Amino acid sequence: MKQHASEVGEVGDSKESPALLAPVGTVLRSRSNQSGCGDVERDACSMSQANPFHIPEIKPSEFAQFQKLIFDIAGIHLPEIKKSLLVGRLSKRLKHLGFCRFSEYYNYVINKAHADELQIFVDLLTTNETFFFREPQHFDFLRKRAVSHGGSTFRIWSAASSSGEEAYSMAMVLADTLGNRSWEVIGTDISTRVLEKARYGHYPVDRIEGIPPILLKRYCLKGLGEHSGTLLVARELRERVRFLHSNLMSPRKDLGLFDVIFLRNVMIYFDNDTKRKVISGLMPYLKKDGHFVVGHSESLLGLTNALKPVQPTIYCRNFC
Numbered sequence: 001m002k003q004h005a006s007e008v009g010e011v012g013d014s015k016e017s018p019a020l021l022a023p024v025g026t027v028l029r030s031r032s033n034q035s036g037c038g039d040v041e042r043d044a045c046s047m048s049q050a051n052p053f054h055i056p057e058i059k060p061s062e063f064a065q066f067q068k069l070i071f072d073i074a075g076i077h078l079p080e081i082k083k084s085l086l087v088g089r090l091s092k093r094l095k096h097l098g099f100c101r102f103s104e105y106y107n108y109v110i111n112k113a114h115a116d117e118l119q120i121f122v123d124l125l126t127t128n129e130t131f132f133f134r135e136p137q138h139f140d141f142l143r144k145r146a147v148s149h150g151g152s153t154f155r156i157w158s159a160a161s162s163s164g165e166e167a168y169s170m171a172m173v174l175a176d177t178l179g180n181r182s183w184e185v186i187g188t189d190i191s192t193r194v195l196e197k198a199r200y201g202h203y204p205v206d207r208i209e210g211i212p213p214i215l216l217k218r219y220c221l222k223g224l225g226e227h228s229g230t231l232l233v234a235r236e237l238r239e240r241v242r243f244l245h246s247n248l249m250s251p252r253k254d255l256g257l258f259d260v261i262f263l264r265n266v267m268i269y270f271d272n273d274t275k276r277k278v279i280s281g282l283m284p285y286l287k288k289d290g291h292f293v294v295g296h297s298e299s300l301l302g303l304t305n306a307l308k309p310v311q312p313t314i315y316c317r318n319f320c
């Protein structure tokens with residue numbers, strides 16, 4: 001291990017340094033000759049391939065197909081005003097695969113022979129914005145809740161963890177509060193791309209803003225040399241946080257019971273029926289005296305009778 005060069009440690013040790021992430025998906029051969037396009041379309045297609053900035057048009061029927069697909073898989077509701085977002089996110093992928101029409105890409109995605117593409121499609125259409133200690137009051141609550149916990153392993157679930165900042169923020173609080181007492185943090189997400197990032201625990205240094213200085217010093221390593229401008233979550237935390245692939249529409253069965261579930265900033269993408277379905281699907285994972293935390297722009301009002309509010313955006317089971 002190299003000498004630490006500053007109050008936060010150094011990233012650059014071969015044991016600590018994660019490899020760079022691979023780009024999403026693999027390069028496939030151009031399909032322009034196989035697409036069955038007519039002449040006009042073939043012209044549009046060659047124009048699209050020649051001009052890297054050309055964005056193909058999407059027909060209403062094509063948009064509707066993608067809307068239904070992402071809703072059926074992830075429960076994500078993409079309203080009409082999100083059409084340009086969908087086009088922006090998928091068009092690079094179309095170009096990469098050599099397709100000139102959205103319908104060709106749709107047929108490719110739903111073809112069972114290309115099962116991996118469905119995951120890439122989900123990765124492209126999920127919005128993964130997150131940061132450390134987002135909505136800091138929730139972490140103050142977590143600290144108090146951890147202190148008052150006695151006995152069994154204190155188990156926390158970041159149920160839409162994105163790239164891991166939320167789960168590592170939880171872990172810093174628990175390590176600081178409970179030390180070597182038994183605790184566990186699980187992060188899950190539907191996007192495998194962000195889960196891969198989460199497992200590395202390696203972030204651009206501009207992500208650290210919200211981390212309280214004392215926790216930053218204790219649990220983060222600062223990159224030097226070729227790693228300058230980055231931050232690595234300390235190994236002792238990375239080893240205690242597990243990231244697993246799970247869809248909120250049908251959560252995996254092997255997660256066990258939790259004292260606190262964070263379900264933050266994901267229900268904004270769901271309609272009310274989906275929110276109800278997701279919340280009731282998570283109740284079997286919450287201990288009888290467990291707490292459930294949602295984002296500050298979210299509310300459970302009118303969505304469930306199984307939880308009661310204890311303070312804004314924090315709920316507990318009816319038994320607590």
Ligand SMILES: C[S@@+](CC[C@H](N)C(=O)[O-])C[C@H]1O[C@@H](n2cnc3c(N)ncnc32)[C@H](O)[C@@H]1O
Nearest residue numbers: 074126128130160162190191247248264265266
């Ligand atoms: C905006 S991020 C929120 C991250 C974090 N909870 C926070 O508050 O900062 C929403 C995350 O929810 C995930 N997501 C969306 N639909 C999902 C589903 N059906 N199952 C699991 N995760 C889902 C997305 O992949 C994305 O990473």
